[in-house]
Amino acid sequence: MNNPYLPSLVEVEQIKVESIDSALFRLKFKDLAQQKKFAFRQGQFMLLSFPGAGEGAFTICSASSQARNYFEVCIRQVGFLTEKFMSLKKGDFLYVRGPYGNGWPVFDKLKNQDLLLIGGGCGFVPIRGLVEETIASEYSSKQAVQVLYGCATEQTLLFKDEFEGWLKKDLQLLISLERQKKFYQYANQKAIKGNLGDLFTKKKIIKPATAMIVGPPAMFNPVIKLLKQLGLADTDIYFSIERRMHCGVGVCQHCAVNNVYVCQDGPIFNLDDLDNNPDLI
């Protein structure tokens, strides 16, 4: 019988510091055969463990087409476990199990195929996965993809070095910085001063589109309201949520929200799901 709790060893192939408290890790299974067989859907997460410090959920944020070679996670230091991850160096090992969760809907099956990818704060990590996915699958050259990124300051922005590359691949990137003093420029564009919501008034937001939102809970309702004002239907809006997780396989009950398990039925939900389960956000 397959043991659902046994993790596998992965090697840290590359680390890139992204901000004062976050770093991007490129991980590769020690067992290369396992790496070759590895596959995931964009939006799924892994349970990463550091012996002695515990286990936690982290979204894969690299393109699924690279799964045979490696996968990436971006970790923000918030406590004991994440502090341990920050101490890792290239060539170190850690343990993973997964992938878990449902993942984002498949782009080609969406009713409105232009994408509005909206990320706030450290919630931006899964949006980076979506960006990588649209680039790797050349989706961004077929359909409009607009990325809205709201952050506190330039110092806390993740993936800054990648912005230019994204713009070259026909993605639109709009940034709002809430507490930034001097203005921030990326390629030949300027970030606005304000919050994510301000982007809706100061910039032209594409529509019709399918929106995918990740961010702190307080961000959801205002953003959803703006999207509806823009004319998006509930079914066009997807969002990803965070809950405490232990098993990852729908048994332990820690992540249950009424009749769903975030680890299995989520972490991605459609706004339509709120009708039956308003506690999701």
Next chain:
Amino acid sequence: MLKKDIDKLASFVASKYDLHGPIKDGNETTIKPIQDVTKLDYSGIIATNSFKSFFLPIREELFSFSAQGGTNNKVLPKSVNSKAIAAWGMTVMDLKALGLYDLVFAKDPYYQERRENNIVIGISAGAPAKFDEYQVFSMNLEENILEHIPFDIFLEQNKEGEFHIYSGSSKGRQVLKAVGIEIYENIQFVGLIPEEGLDPRMVKMNQKVADSIDQKVWQEIASICLACGKCSQVCPTCFCFDLSEVSEKDGQVTKQREWGNCFFSGFSEIAGKKTFLKTVKQRLFFWYEHKFVRIPNEYKAPGCVSCLRCYKVCPVGINIIEVLNKLKQDE
């Protein structure tokens, strides 16, 4: 069969397994390790504690990390390795709860290994005094109940105190054979769900509890509930668990699984001390919702076997039957 034959069976089982069963001590019946098999209680009184720890231990080791750092790192799965237990005297309700665990932990190698090692002996009595009250639950006493509960051996006692024996597995038959018991009936387990389909009472209860959070009964019981979690500890169908790690002195780290408790504040906590089940009302509802909504949705089986252990242990006397009845009135 007479009581003395059953005692002989129990002695044989005790020679092969670590025998645990109900013992009456004053007013209280508890499941304990058995030294003297003649003391085993057959009155059918529901023991205060449940049998669940024999199948899902309070704490168990899952695996250890061999070392920290280096390419030789490995995870070493632990084997269950405990002495096989005989769970003697499980009532129909307890066996229904075990049947639910069998579904919940169908893909769990630790549970399965324990389940294989252990032997399960059911007894028939078990309808508590105020049986009528149980009608609000899904207490099926239909004729073919034995086909819908798992067991190795089942002892049915008649009014005269004589026992009729059933076997529910080859493990059970081997034991009966070894003791020289030849008269027994074979029962083939056909699954928890009766042929007639889903239990209508379960379906009704599911609808009643789902979306009832705004009914006043939840606030009423929340105002007296201490969130002590005792109900969840004794309940034979509660199975929430935590995964955590312990570091030994030699640096070895072991992953363990321990019973969780949805009444405790850390249950839903994430980084930054944010919790989702903030109030006692939310936690109470979450507990009922697990039993009457999530479990029936997922496993098509009732998540409460109506043993009332939760009521008996509750320091403020919250009675699950009354709560569910109030829900009915509020409708």
